[in-house]
Amino acid sequence: MSTLLNIIRSQWERREQIFTLAMFDLRKQGRGTVLGPVWLFAKPVVYIAVFWFALEIGLRSGSGSSNGAPYLLWLMGGLVPWFYIQTMLGTGCSVLGRFKYLVNKIKFPIAGIPTIFALAEMVIHLGMVLLLLVVYFLFGQPLDAYLLQIPVAIVLMFVFFYMFSFTASLLSAVSKDFKNLITTLSTPLFWLSGIIFNVYDLGIQWLQVILMFNPITFIATLFRYAVYDKMWIWENPMAIIGFAVVFIAMMVAMVVVYKRTYEEVPDVI
Amino acid sequence: MSSNETAPTSEQIAADARQAAVSDEIAIEFDHVTKTYKLYKDDKQRFASIFWGKKKRELVASINANDDLSFRIRKGEAVAFLGSNGAGKSTALKMVTGVAYPTKGTVTVNGHVSALLELTAGFDKSLTGRENIYLRGQALGFTKEQLEELVPKTVEFADLGVYIDQPIRMYSSGMKARLGFGFAVSSDPEILVVDEALAVGDKKFREKCYARVREIMEDEKVTVLFVTHSSSAAEEFCQRGIVLDHGRKLFDGTIEEASAFYEAM
Numbered sequence: 001m002s003t004l005l006n007i008i009r010s011q012w013e014r015r016e017q018i019f020t021l022a023m024f025d026l027r028k029q030g031r032g033t034v035l036g037p038v039w040l041f042a043k044p045v046v047y048i049a050v051f052w053f054a055l056e057i058g059l060r061s062g063s064g065s066s067n068g069a070p071y072l073l074w075l076m077g078g079l080v081p082w083f084y085i086q087t088m089l090g091t092g093c094s095v096l097g098r099f100k101y102l103v104n105k106i107k108f109p110i111a112g113i114p115t116i117f118a119l120a121e122m123v124i125h126l127g128m129v130l131l132l133l134v135v136y137f138l139f140g141q142p143l144d145a146y147l148l149q150i151p152v153a154i155v156l157m158f159v160f161f162y163m164f165s166f167t168a169s170l171l172s173a174v175s176k177d178f179k180n181l182i183t184t185l186s187t188p189l190f191w192l193s194g195i196i197f198n199v200y201d202l203g204i205q206w207l208q209v210i211l212m213f214n215p216i217t218f219i220a221t222l223f224r225y226a227v228y229d230k231m232w233i234w235e236n237p238m239a240i241i242g243f244a245v246v247f248i249a250m251m252v253a254m255v256v257v258y259k260r261t262y263e264e265v266p267d268v269i
Numbered sequence: 270m271s272s273n274e275t276a277p278t279s280e281q282i283a284a285d286a287r288q289a290a291v292s293d294e295i296a297i298e299f300d301h302v303t304k305t306y307k308l309y310k311d312d313k314q315r316f317a318s319i320f321w322g323k324k325k326r327e328l329v330a331s332i333n334a335n336d337d338l339s340f341r342i343r344k345g346e347a348v349a350f351l352g353s354n355g356a357g358k359s360t361a362l363k364m365v366t367g368v369a370y371p372t373k374g375t376v377t378v379n380g381h382v383s384a385l386l387e388l389t390a391g392f393d394k395s396l397t398g399r400e401n402i403y404l405r406g407q408a409l410g411f412t413k414e415q416l417e418e419l420v421p422k423t424v425e426f427a428d429l430g431v432y433i434d435q436p437i438r439m440y441s442s443g444m445k446a447r448l449g450f451g452f453a454v455s456s457d458p459e460i461l462v463v464d465e466a467l468a469v470g471d472k473k474f475r476e477k478c479y480a481r482v483r484e485i486m487e488d489e490k491v492t493v494l495f496v497t498h499s500s501s502a503a504e505e506f507c508q509r510g511i512v513l514d515h516g517r518k519l520f521d522g523t524i525e526e527a528s529a530f531y532e533a534m
Contacts, residue, residue, distance in 0.1 A: 020407045024393075024400070031395045031436070101392075106408050107367035107382070175316040263370040267306060268315075 003255045007166075010109035018112045022119035029120075040124050044083045045131070048076055051196060069228045070139050076132050077224035078195040081157055084125040085216055086186060092117060092165035093182040096173050096269060104266040111258070114165040122158060129154070136227050146226050149233060153222035160215055160247055167254045170261045173269045193217045212242035215250075295379065296460055296492040297342040297365055302374035304335040304360050304516075334360040335371070336516035344380070344459075347486050347493040349503035349524060351531040352513035358496045361513070362462050365494065380459030380492065394438040398429060398448050401437060405452060419455055426481070427451035428474075447474060454481045461485055464496045482506065504528055 011018060030036035055061050056071050091098065095117045102108040129150065137143075172179035190196075193216035202208055211217045218239055225231045233240060308330045309315040335357045342348050350358045363369040364376045392401050402423045406416045424433050427447045432440060440448070453461070463482065485491050486506065497503050503510060503524060510527025512520040512534070520530045 014410065017407045017410060021404065024396070024404050024407075028393065028395050102408055104363075104368050106405070108408055174318075175312060177312075177316060263372075264307075266369055 003259050004251070007111040007254075007258065011112045011115055014109060014112050018115050019119065021116045022123075025116060025120040026123055041127055041131075044079070044128055047083070048079050051075060051079065055196065067230055069141060069230075073132075073136060073139065073141070074198075074224060074228045075196070076135060077227050078220040080125070080128045080132050081153065081219045081223055082190065082193075082195045082216070083128060084121055084157065085161060085219070086190070087121050088118065088161040088165050089182055089186050089189065092121075092161065093168035094172050094179050095165055096169040096265065100269060103269050110170075110262060110265065111166065114162055114169060118158060118162050118165065122154075125154070132223075132227065141227070144230075146230050146232070149222050149226040153219050153226070156222075156243075156247075157219045160219075160250060163250045163254045167250070167257045170257050170265060173265045174261055189216060193220065195220055209238070212238045213246055215243055215246050218243040294344040295341055295377070296344040296346070297379075297494075298375075298377040299338050299340050299361070299364075300375045300377070302335050302338045302361075302364065302371045302376055303333055304357075304364065304369065305372040306332045306334055308332065333516045335364075337374075338513075338516065338518055339374075340511060340518060340521060342492060342494070344490060344492055345488075346509060347495065347507040349495045349497060349507040349510045349527065350513060351497065351503060351510055351527060353498065353534075355515070356513040357516040358513055359464060360516075362464060362494060362496060365460070365462060378460065381457075382460040382462060383453045383456045383458030392437045392445060392448070395436055397436055398427070398433040398440070399424065401448070402452055406456070409456070411456070419452075419457075422455040423448070423451040426455055426477075443471065443474075450478055454478070454485060458485070459490060460492045460494070462494045462496075479505075501528075 026040075029040060033039055052072055052075055055075065092114065095114050096103055096110065099113045099116065102113055103110055168178055168182055172182075192211075193214050194211060195216070199208060199211050199217055199221070221236070221239055222233055225233055307318075309318065338357070338361065350361065352358050360369065364371055365378055366382050367378065393404065396404065399420065402420050403416060406419055411419060427433070427444075427450075429440075429444055429447065432444060437445065437448075461482070482493070483506070486493050493506065495503055495506055507524045510520070510522065510524040510531070511518060512527055512531050514534070519534075520527055522530075
């Protein structure tokens with residue numbers, strides 16, 4: 001418990017620096033290009049367009065919801081959080097290596113390093129959420145209370161994948177196996193987490209229960225309940241239980257791994 | 270100080286001034302510090318050490334880079350660490366800067382540390398020189414006002430002309446070193462750690478560096494740690510020398526005695 005408080009406190013003390021460093025990291029991504037920020041959004045937008053074309057027009061698998069929300073909103077509800085999650089799974093799991101100089105050249109709380117990266121990515125994600133909302137309102141969808149689930153989803157996603165990225169990057173600093181494991185799992189996770197198929201339509205009971213323990217599915221579900229299904233997450237208590245279990249397990253894993261490795265990491269990275 | 274009877278040279282006067290600038294407050298204290306690096310047999314063992322206690326794993330060796338090291342440095346002192354490769358100098362300095370943790374014992378540091386450890390490391394290649402100064406200052410926890418003062422000072426000292434607003438990847442190694450040195454000496458450190466960094470740049474810049482370090486050292490609040498293989502550089506700057514070998518402290522005394530001891534080793 002005190003370790004957890006320590007992780008939070010060390011970052012809170014450096015909040016301004018963490019924020020500035022995050023903005024620098026973001027600016028850096030646009031370096032060497034003329035169009036700069038355009039590229040940050042170009043890739044996800046193209047992805048969404050391609051998936052929408054392939055699924056709705058190509059495979060004709062898309063259908064609107066019973067209350068008139070178009071398929072595109074369902075698709076974006078899954079893909080928009082996925083882009084953030086994908087980055088946190090990919091670069092996020094070796095983020096200490098990316099900011100090596102903060103680990104072994106400068107005295108800086110290592111718990112704050114994943115936050116820098118997560119904040120920078122969050123800015124891009126918020127841009128995508130804005131795009132989602134623009135599309136949502138362009139289709140004439142109503143401004144209602146269900147949309148409040150989006151900020152909840154963003155906060156949960158931020159915290160959960162911070163914990164994931166911190167744990168994974170501590171582990172991959174010690175052994176590269178973790179990094180390879182996560183990179184290998186990234187694509188399977190996309191196809192298995194219900195980003196582009198509907199988990200709740202499967203009709204296979206046991207598989208549905210397992211997927212309730214998948215945090216990626218949970219976040220996508222929250223987004224979709226907000227913009228497409230028009231449901232509240234507590235109408236699906238199993239999803240909340242599953243996510244809570246995984247969330248707590250992740251937190252425990254982070255604290256244990258942090259305790260075991262933080263003194264060694266600057267020596268081995 | 271040494272008690273030789275020759276007429277006081279300008280260096281000696283400066284040395285006396287430095288001596289007078291030492292206060293009684295402790296700047297750095299090492300209390301029975303041991304730093305152990307574990308060398309695992311292979312990656313598998315390192316990996317396993319995360320899950321099953323670190324002690325049980327097979328080690329090729331466990332190296333004490335610092336072995337039961339104890340010393341105290343008062344505020345305003347200038348101390349040289351002498352020793353050959355692998356004596357544990359850099360490890361000790363890393364613990365002073367706070368980027369490595371002691372395995373046993375405690376390290377106490379009072380004051381803001383500015384380290385000249387591997388000057389060029391830690392620059393972001395895609396950002397400009399000016400941005401890198403800003404970034405590093407941020408990472409070290411400077412306030413906005415401090416940064417506003419620090420950035421132009423560093424820019425002026427590094428004297429890179431138009432290159433200051435170019436990405437670091439365009440820099441030569443000498444330019445990077447100048448920027449790194451400029452940052453370290455402009456940041457008004459309370460503890461300055463110099464790790465053989467003065468051997469950078471051309472002759473003119475080196476002289477500028479020496480002059481600046483001397484200036485910093487005359488300030489009574491600044492403690493300087495100087496790490497070197499060469500005793501002549503140490504004698505120019507420091508009044509106290511600590512000789513290390515295999516992580517142990519072999520000698521601690523005036524710089525003249527220390528460098529004589531080191532040369533005789």
